[in-house]
Amino acid sequence: MDSHQLYLTSWLKKRFKNKWIKAVVILLASVCLFIVGLYISIYLGLFGELPSKKDLSSIKQEQATQLLDQHERLIGKYYIYDRQPVAFEDFPQHLINALVATEDSRFYKHDGIDNMSLIRVFVKNLIFQDKSAGGGSTITLQLAKNLYGREDYMLFSMLINKFKESIIAKRLEAIYIKEEILTLYLNTVPFSDNTYGIESASLKFFNKSAKELSITEAATLVGTLKANTYFNPRTHAERSKKRRNVVLHQMVNNGYLSKDSLNFYTTQDLKLDYHSFNHDLGIAPYFREEVKQQLEAILDSIKTPEGKFYNLYKDGLVVHTTLDVTMQSMAEAAMKEHLTKLQSDFEASYGNNSPWNLSSEVLKSAITNLPIVKQYKEQGLTDAQLMDSLRIKRPVALFDWNDNIIRNVSILDSLKHYLKFLNIGMLSIEPSTGAVRTYIGGIDYRYFKYDHISQSERQVGSTFKPFVYTAAIEDGLKPCTYFALDKITYTDYDDWTPTNSGNAEQDPYINYTLEKALSNSVNTISVKVLNEVGIAKVLEQAKKLGISKELPNEPSLALGTAEINLGELTGAYASYVNKSRAVKPYYITKIEDKYGNVIASFEPKVSRKEAYSQYTRQVMLEMMKSTVDRGTASRLRNTYGLTNAIAGKTGTTQNNKDGWFVGLTPNLVTVTWVGNDNHSVGFKTTRMGQGANSALPIFAKFYQKLNRSDEFSAITKAKFENASEDVLKDLDCKPTKRDGFIKRLFKKRNKQKKFN
CATH class of the missing domain: 3.40.710.10 (DD-peptidase/beta-lactamase superfamily)
Structure with missing residues (x-):
């Protein structure tokens, strides 16, 4: 042993005689042993089994089923988690740059764990309690958290979860290249409004695919990752804009964006084109619900290659439908324009003697039929007690054509409110196939779940x-x-x-x-x-x-x-422009799995036999053309100025309960019904309730919108064949x-x- 070693040994012996130094050393050694032991126990699975490299190499994430229109435009989704994966090639480079610059600037330099960041966090966060130091988390660590979540381990939850994530992150880096990790991350990370993955977020907030995101749009979405509720661009626009600008500055600091362009991007307004895919909101909610019902029945008979049944909410199916989103939006706009005014006229026509008046027999009957009233009676409440219960007020969101409102109302108030509303059923189909182009089952799915196309039968x-x-x-x-x-x-x-x-x-x-x-x-x-x-x-x-x-x-x-279903009525009328053959409205053309394989396809259901002769068909068509040109539907010409080739028929039922209009054009058949959900409530006058006044204007306004778009020339400019x-x-x-x-x-x- 040389002199230096002897000196060091002597120095250590002297220092260890000091009990405080000895205690600190023992404490540090114990902490190190504890941490090492904890890490080993986590690695061995004592705190829950960790995914192996084999498990990680075949990651399966729950994916939303997409519903597409006839031109493959997204209508809606069915999901538990709103997630819609895309490939790395579909990510614009400025999106990747914004993510790396903001979330993990050393992403391309580490192997899943950024040791320098962890040391910084340990010193600042754990020792000095500096919460602004961040979490030292890499994109790979965040991916591990996104994939497997976190569990509550009481006192050491953060440490245990961090260790688990670090092990998973190391394994991910060993299996996947950096581009694949970025792809997994962007497809799983949670964004605002319960949205998972960049594609779903891009479609929801900007109504475009992720590959179409601009620099500012990409920066906005990346900015929400820090706190997706706090920086939600829909609910906190100004806050989100400031966070977006932080992301843009980070892009400059990391060399992804020039300083000269910074002022240009940071001064841009935050512009959203928000589209909710919540089932109660968005385009064609009644159609989406009807398709969902059909899909659940269809998928009960189809199995995956592994022999399991497909899950509508998790397996990332792609459902191709017959609907046309643009036509649907036009139909919904026409419905709102007409019914807003008709509803006002309808209420005014009754004055103080309305069916929703408290003294009305209609309202009294509606009260008796309420499920809650039946429960109260079973509980033995007297009539007075029952009515007192129905008058208890609470904050409730109420439907209104001008603006949905929240008011303090009772069950009785709510019943009176909804008893007055007119409702609608409107269906447009391609007559040669029965393909559904527009579908309106009611005025607002949030408040009126009953579908007047698939569920209702009314006098025609x-x-x-x-x-x-x-x-x-x-x-x-x-x-x-x-x-x-x-x-x-x-x-x-x-x-x-x-x-x-x-x-x-x-x-x-x-x-x-x-x-x-x-x-x-x-x-x-x-x-x-x-x-x-x-x-x-x-x-x-x-x-x-x-x-x-x-x-x-x-x-x-x-x-x-006779009370007939609106869908059957539409299919029957299609025969007059489909060589005397009736059709059955159909909704789904094909279903694909998430890999693009067709697992089911569907053909039009057109009657093989003529329902009547071609002579009869031509005679009837000429008669119904006269209905539009000179008869009960002539306001299509003289009020709404439509010059299209149109045949049609109006309809009004007993006591003005139902208003109907059937519009026939060579390539589109549309049936519209308007009335009250309560069969006891009708229009006050025939002048108001007749189909020509209550239902026809929706068709007219719909066709006015179609006429203004060259996209639908095949429909609007089509001519009937000569008789x-x-x-x-x-x-x-x-x-x-x-x-x-x-x-x-x-x-x-x-x-x-x-x-x-």
């Missing part, structure tokens, strides 16, 4: 009359057959006497052709036509048109007292004629007869 009123006339012409009745306007009492049906609205029946000696009668929706003649052809043949014709429901076997069928010479010849007659003197002399007024 005069929209059923074309089916009666179709059966009659198919049975041989000539289009120029004349029927008198006069009323008839059918004695075998409780002396039922159908009447006409307006002034049409003032002259009982006037006779109309079928075309005139249908285009003016004359009730008395429709019943007479039904009587002529027979109810049985009309019922059979309806079945051929795809109407599956058993319809009433009685004369009132001619006036549309055959035989059809034109058979329709070539005077629309009306008056009985001669002798016939008038001997004609009985208010005739009575039995129905055939």
Whole structure:
């Protein structure tokens, strides 16, 4: 042993005789042993099994199912975590630069653990309690946390979780190259509004794919990673802008952005194009819900290559649908424009004697049918106690056309509020296939879950009359057959006497052709036509048109007292512009797995058989063109100025409960219904409630918007085929004629007869 070693040994012996130094050394050694022991125990899995390199090499993240329209534009998603992965090649370089500059400037220099940063954190954060020192976390460490989360270990949670993440980070760096780690990170990191991954965040906040993000947009999203709620650009715009500018400065400091451009970018306004994919919000919520119901049934019969069933919310499926997002937005805008005014007129027409008035029998009945009322009665509450309970107020978000509001209201207030609203069902399909292009099941899915397309059946009123006339012409009745306007009492049906609205029946000696009668929706003649052809043949014709429901076997069928699903009605009407073949509306064209493999595909459901002859179809189409040009739907021309090739039919039901309009164009069939969810509440007047006033304007405004876009020229500029010479010849007659003197002399007024 040389002199230096002897000196050191002597020095240590002297120092260890000092009990304080000895205690500190023992303490430090104990801490080191504890940390080493803790690390080894974590590594061995005593605090939970760590993912192996094999596990990490096949990372499977839950992914949202995407719903695309016919042009592959995103409509919505089904998810537990809103995550939508993309490849590294789809990340713009300025996005990568912003991320690295802000979150981990030494990312390309370390192997998952940045020891220099950890030392800084240990000294500043743990020893000096400087919370501004940061966490010393690398992108790889953050990825480990994003993938596997953190658990609560009480006193040493932070240390244990950090050790676990460091082990996982080391393994990740050993398996993946830096680009792959960045890809995994950007596809899993949580952004604001419960959004996971850069693609989902980009679509939500800027309505564009991540590859299209500008420098300022990329910096905005990267800036939210520090605290995605605190820097949420939707709720804290100014705060988010300041954070964005910090990111831009970091890009300059790390050489990713020139100093000269900094002022240009930092002075730009924060502009969002926010699109929520929350199921209750966004475009076509009723359509998305209907597709979800169909998907759940479809996926019950399809298995993955591993033999497992697909999970709609986790497996990253891509569902291609028939909807057209642009058309859908136009339809929704048209609906809002019209119903906002119609709702105001509807409420004003009732004044103080409305069905939602507290003294109204309608409201009293609605109260009785409330589930909470039934519960209260089972609990033995008296009527007085029950009403007191219904009057307890609480803050509630209420629907309103002008602006949704939060008010202190009771259950009773809420019931009265919602009882007054008119609702809608609107469906547009491609007639040759049944492909659904627009779908509005109600006015606002957040507050009105009931879908008036898939769930509802309402009386269809005069929209059923074309089916009666179709059966009659198919049975041989000539289009120029004349029927008198006069009323008839059918004695075998409780002396039922159908009447006409307006002034049409003032002259009982006037006779109309079928075309005139249908285009003016004359009730008395429709019943007479039904009587002529027979109810049985009309019922059979309806079945051929795809109407599956058993319809009433009685004369009132001619006036549309049958309740029919809107989707079936639309598919039946499509036959008039689809070579006499009915269709079934369909929604999904194909489903792909997350790798792009088609796991299911669907074809249009078009009837193989003609429901009636081509002669009948052309006659009916000419009649319904007259409805638009000269009949009950003529306001399409003279009020809304539409010059498109359009045929159609209006409809109004008993006591003005339902307003309908069917619009036929060569390449699009649209059916619109407007009414109250409560069957007891109708329009105050026929003038307001008739289909021409309540439902037709939505179609008109929708087509006005289509006409302004060259994108839809194939629809708006399409022309009907020319009717055959035989059809034109058979329709070539005077629309009306008056009985001669002798016939008038001997004609009985208010005739009575039995129905055939």
